[in-house]
Amino acid sequence: MPTDKQRRQAAQRHLQKQLERRAEQTARRRRNLAIVATVVSVLVVVGAVLLLTGVFSGDDDTENDTTAAAETGACTYVADTSGNPDLTEVDVPSGDVPTTGTRAVTMSTNFGDIGLTLDQENAPCAAGAIVHLAEQGFFDNTNCHRETNSPNLQVLQCGDPSGTGRGGAAFDYPTQATGEETYPRGTVAMANSGQGSDGSQFFLVFGDSLEGNPNYTVVGTIDEPGLAVLDSIATNGIADGAADGPPAEPVTITAMTVAG
Numbered sequence: 001m002p003t004d005k006q007r008r009q010a011a012q013r014h015l016q017k018q019l020e021r022r023a024e025q026t027a028r029r030r031r032n033l034a035i036v037a038t039v040v041s042v043l044v045v046v047g048a049v050l051l052l053t054g055v056f057s058g059d060d061d062t063e064n065d066t067t068a069a070a071e072t073g074a075c076t077y078v079a080d081t082s083g084n085p086d087l088t089e090v091d092v093p094s095g096d097v098p099t100t101g102t103r104a105v106t107m108s109t110n111f112g113d114i115g116l117t118l119d120q121e122n123a124p125c126a127a128g129a130i131v132h133l134a135e136q137g138f139f140d141n142t143n144c145h146r147e148t149n150s151p152n153l154q155v156l157q158c159g160d161p162s163g164t165g166r167g168g169a170a171f172d173y174p175t176q177a178t179g180e181e182t183y184p185r186g187t188v189a190m191a192n193s194g195q196g197s198d199g200s201q202f203f204l205v206f207g208d209s210l211e212g213n214p215n216y217t218v219v220g221t222i223d224e225p226g227l228a229v230l231d232s233i234a235t236n237g238i239a240d241g242a243a244d245g246p247p248a249e250p251v252t253i254t255a256m257t258v259a260g
Contacts, residue, residue: 071098071099071100072096072097072098072099073096073097073099073124074095074096074097075093075095075096075097075124075125075128075173075174076095076125076173076174077092077093077094077095077125077129077171077172077173078092078171078172078173079092079170079171080170080171080172080199084166084167084170086160086162086164086166086167086168087162087167087168087169087170088138088161088162088167088168088169088170089170090133090136090138090169090170090171091132091136092171093128093129093132093171097120097124097125097127097128097131098120098124098127098128099120099121099124100120100121101120101121102117102118102119102120102121102220103117103118103120103127103131103258103259103260104116104117104118104258104259104260105117105118105130105131105134105256105257105258105259106255106256106257106259107139107158107226107253107256108253108254108255108256108257109144109229109251109252109253109254110250110251110252110254111229111232111233111251112225112228112229112232113225113226113229114204114222114223114225114226114229114230115222115223115225115226116188116220116221116222116223116226117220117221117223118130118131118188118219118220119218119219119220119221122176122218123176123190123217123218123219123220124176125173125174125176125198125217126173126176126190126198126202126217126219127219127220129169129171129173129198129199129200130200130202130219130256131258133169133200133256134256134257134258135258138161138169138200138256139158139159139200139253139255139256140253140254140255140256141252141253141254142158142159142160142161142163142252142253143158143163143246143250143251143252143253144156144157144158144247144251144252144253145157145158145160145163145164145165145246146165146203146244146245146246147233147234147238147244147245147246147247147251148238148243148244149207149234149237149238149243149244150243150244152209152210152211153209153210153244154185154205154206154207154208154209154234155203155204155205155206155209156203156204156206156230156233156234156247156251157191157201157202157203157204158201158202158203158204158251158253159191159199159200159201159202160200160201163246165201168199168200168201169199169200171199172196172197172198172199173196173198173199174195174196174198175190175192175195175196175197175198175215175216175217176198176217177195177214177215177216177217177218178214179214180214181214181215181216181217181218182210182211182214183205183208183209183210183216183218184205184208185205185206185207185208185227186205186221186222186227187204187205187209187218187220187221187222188202188203188204188205188218188219188220188221188222189202189203189205189216189217189218189219190202190203190216190217190219191203191216192215192216192217195215198217202219203216204222204226204230205222206227206230206231206233206234207234233247233249233251236248236249
């Protein structure tokens with residue numbers, strides 16, 4: 001039979017072993033936690049580096065592409081079936097046009113370049129039509145058939161290859177006018193013969209015009225060098241000294257170039 005002293009010594013040894021095991025477990029847990037913390041820190045640093053270098057840029061690229069690319073919407077372009085002999089047959093636009101941002105177009109003439117900025121947000125159908133026709137070369141080597149210089153209408157009108165004022169591209173689309181339009185100097189607007197008959201004819205405003213007549217789609221603006229060109233055209237006057245008619249010196253669009 002073990003004595004009391006021997007039992008106490010055995011209990012002490014058992015307790016010591018328990019304490020040692022607990023100390024070892026505690027140390028192991030601390031090591032494991034330290035390893036995990038190190039791994040997490042490394043992953044955080046690596047992830048940050050990868051994000052900065054664009055390795056995980058798939059979602060961001062998609063978002064950026066969506067932001068950079070113009071949104072598109074549908075416009076209704078309808079082939080003209082009136083039988084008008086002055087119209088020019090062209091491919092009708094698809095109707096899927098940009099509805100945000102602007103588009104720069106250079107209208108080169110025998111008097112100089114006229115820079116246009118088309119408003120794709122507020123006049124997407126008109127802007128889409130001009131871009132489509134310009135890319136087809138529709139306007140190239142055509143004359144601006146009408147100039148007016150009256151108190152309420154100071155414009156140069158273009159976009160009719162027939163030169164008659166009755167022609168244009170053989171398709172129509174809705175007029176995008178809210179009824180609040182104004183036409184100050186520097187405006188580009190679409191000509192029409194009534195609501196819903198917009199086509200290829202447009203007019204460039206070189207003097208404030210059409211007060212109280214908000215029936216035309218405002219499609220864009222003219223840059224300052226372009227206005228200087230229009231001023232030089234206006235200085236030459238109108239044929240036969242009239243207030244409305246062909247320019248005294250023919251104005252020819254040599255090219256319409258769309259940026260981008």
